[in-house]
Amino acid sequence: HVQLVESGGGSVQAGGSLTLSCAPSTYTRSSYHMAWFRQAPGREREGIASIDSNDYTVYANSVKGRFTISKDSAKTSLYLQMNSLKPEDTAMYYCAADRCTFCLHLRSEAFEFWGQGTQVTVS
Numbered sequence: 860h861v862q863l864v865e866s867g868g869g870s871v872q873a874g875g876s877l878t879l880s881c882a883p884s885t886y887t888r889s890s891y892h893m894a895w896f897r898q899a900p901g902r903e904r905e906g907i908a909s910i911d912s913n914d915y916t917v918y919a920n921s922v923k924g925r926f927t928i929s930k931d932s933a934k935t936s937l938y939l940q941m942n943s944l945k946p947e948d949t950a951m952y953y954c955a956a957d958r959c960t961f962c963l964h965l966r967s968e969a970f971e972f973w974g975q976g977t978q979v980t981v982s
Contacts, residue, residue, distance in 0.1 A: 867880045899951075913961075
């Protein structure tokens with residue numbers, strides 16, 4: 860069972876930047892498909908960025924051009940660089956992973972492992 864731990868959330872003014880991190884606390888293969896999701900109060904969970912084992916990426920339209928997903932050199936830790944933040948980006952942000960090596964999508968039901976989330980508030 861893979862355990863993921865997010866960090867880096869906080870409060871920021873509109874137009875500012877934050878970088879989220881997601882580190883596995885247990886063994887994780889570098890081939891895992893990983894992604895970031897977010898959920899605002901009263902709204903459904905939204906997939907915002909995904910990266911596969913070859914570092915191909917996909918983004919939701921709502922964050923394209925502002926957010927960048929990446930992995931570390933070992934390809935086990937995940938990052939989300941968030942620029943030009945807007946109040947509508949306020950949400951709990953979750954890291955997710957699954958064992959599908961060449962998958963690249965934003966379907967939450969396909970991800971096996973999830974972190975506990977880190978809160979991002981933009982005012």
